[in-house]
Amino acid sequence: MSIKPPALFNSLTRKVEPLSPQAPPNLQVYACGPTVYDHPHIGNFRYFVWVDILHRFLRWKGYDVELVMNLTDVDDKIIARAMETGSSLAELTGRFIDSFDRGLETLRILPAAAYPRATEHIDEMVSLIERLLDGGHAYVVDGNVFFRVESFADYGRLARLQPDEMQTTERVATDEFGKEDPRDFALWKAARANEPSWPAPFGDGRPGWHLECSAMSMQFFGETFDVHLGGADLMFPHHENEIAQSEAATGKQFVRHWMHCQHLIVDGTKMSKSLGNFRTLEQLADEGCDPVAIRYLLASVHYRRQLNLNAAALEQAHASVQRLRDTSRRLDEEITRASTPATLDGESAVANGAAAEVALQRAQEGFAAALDDDLNTAGALGHLFTFVRELNAAFDAGHVALSALEKTRSWFESIDEVLGIFAAESVSKTIEVDGATLVATGPPIDAALCDRVLERLVARRRRDFERADALRDELTAAGIEVEDTPDGGRWKRHGPTTAE
Ligand SMILES: [Zn+2]
CATH class of the missing domain: 3.30.479 (Tetrahydropterin Synthase; Chain A)
Structure with a gap:
């Protein structure tokens, strides 16, 4: 059976276009994962919940999705943190990987097929650098290897920046000295005393962050793959650099469909530790937030819009989740009642049942169409809540025939494969x-x-x-x-x- 592909915004073309995997129903999805040097905050989880909703939706459509999410377990911030706290790299990152895993479970996020760690794929990264050096796309300065942006004509195509906007915003560290062009970026950083390093033909050192994602995604999926996901802030320079490294090395298109999720803001401003509005999942739970309501809130706003986390939005999410649970419980009660025909008012049940089935059909179509339209979760939930209102009205009007109730129950179960919010605790x-x-x-x-x-x-x-x-x-x-x-x-x- 062929799958009708959903239309999804492609950051590369800036258009909503049909998903076109190379070998459907197989679908390769690579998602940039966390840099594990701290507990993930609620803004990170907006992204992870989005990845999960998309993952679940594509499975629900019938795709055989292979989701891979990397764990960046070596970079400047991690090394600095490890040295500060006197712990080894593995101890430090292990702690935060556990914290990430707990968050996934709390928010009912389905596991990816693989969570490759950068430190376990150094060999692939070294080979990719060698290919780039051989092709003249990279050069060595004092043991550091830089990508030569000048050598890749398409640079800037994803972010659509003018050349003068393309200087990396990253802090220029001392190990960035000697670059031919300010746009060039590090593929490999030379080993420094007391820092972890790996052997390589061009000198001991450690990989640059951008390189990790190119090497690991191509290792799992090959030189061209279907979908690459990330937060909006990763488009430049991270994803631009991934494209440059990969396409310069292979001469082939790296990714067919790029998708980016917008930020979460708190009370209308960017979340930051210095503003004191920095929130973790644990903090919200300690304040009495139901994790399912948090998941609901994170999923309910369209992914290309900023999500504003505030008390009113959380309260609204709790009310919505409660309404779904109440409706589900009432549905169970009505199913029990309708299963005993002797107690059923036949005429009323048939009429109410027919009305409920019409409403259900409309909701099913509306829900699926909204998700097919660039994963419009807000629209899909709108159809669900319209139906919930109509269903409750049918219950209020009298008995409802069993067949309508059972169809409703199976639809609720079906859409919960996408939403993961509807069912009672799971x-x-x-x-x-x-x-x-x-x-x-x-x-x-x-x-x-x-x-x-x-x-x-x-x-x-x-x-x-x-x-x-x-x-x-x-x-x-x-x-x-x-x-x-x-x-x-x-x-x-x-x-x-x-x-x-
Ligand atoms: Zn990445």
Whole structure:
């Protein structure tokens, strides 16, 4: 079955255009990940939630999405921080990678296929630099290697900057001396005393940040790939430099579709530590924010608009999530009632059911069309809430026929594969089996039962179906239903109508 591609804004062409992966339904998505030298703040999570909504939406459409997000675990800031705190690079970054992972779980963000770390891919980076040196696109000064911007005619095409605007805004460090052109940027920084370094034919040192993403994305996906994501602030110089390095080395188009997510601001101003409006996820949770409401807020504003975090927006998000939960609970009650025909007012149920189905159909079409139109989450949620109002009106008017209720329930479940906000609390657990990461998701259950679910995934993966079936029976007896998905499984409790 072919997939109708969604139209998404491409930063490269500045146009909303149909997604055109090279080999659908396969879809390669590379997302710039965190530099792990501090706890991620809520602005970082706006970006991660956007990546997640896009990831989930593309899967929902039927694409076989391979999402890769890098972890920058070596750079100037990390080294400075490690020296300040007297910890090793691995200790420091390990702590913040844990913090990042916890945030992903709290916000119901589905795991990427891989989270490559820069320090684990130095060899690929060194080879890429060698290719650039061989092609005359790079030069060595005192053990530092710089990219020669002059040698790449297309430089500035993504950011659309004039030559005089293209001087890097990064602080000019002492190791930047000796550049041929102020626009040139470091591919490799020469080793300095007491700093981590790796061997290379052009001298020991460490990679520049821009180079990491070129080397790792091409390693996973090849020299041309489908989609590259990042925050709006990364367009220049980071992504411009990624394009220059990659295309200069390969002579091929690097990325087909570039997408960028706008910033989060707090009370109308940029979030910064010095302004005292710097917020982490933990702080918001400590202030009583429901993580699902935070996820809702972060997902609810179109990604190409700035998102203003303030008390009113948070309050509104809590109210919206509560309304969805209340509606879902009421739907369950109505399903229980409608499952017992003796108590049902037949005539009213048929009329209300028909009205609800018309409203549902409209909502389904509107929701899907909004997301197809440049991931318009605000529009999609608008259709959902219109339907929620109509559904509640149908409930108020009397009984609703079971078929309409069941269609509604399955639509709610379907759209929650994208939103991850609608369902009651759910948790995700991952387990590594023979190099693959499996994910299981469902409502909170006993840790012991959850372990059983994971054990069953492992058994299935290893094709021990006898064991898997025995575990399924055990779970069923405990009131848990399991369902398999391509990358793991889901569990749910027996509903009132499914109990035998
Ligand atoms: Zn990057």
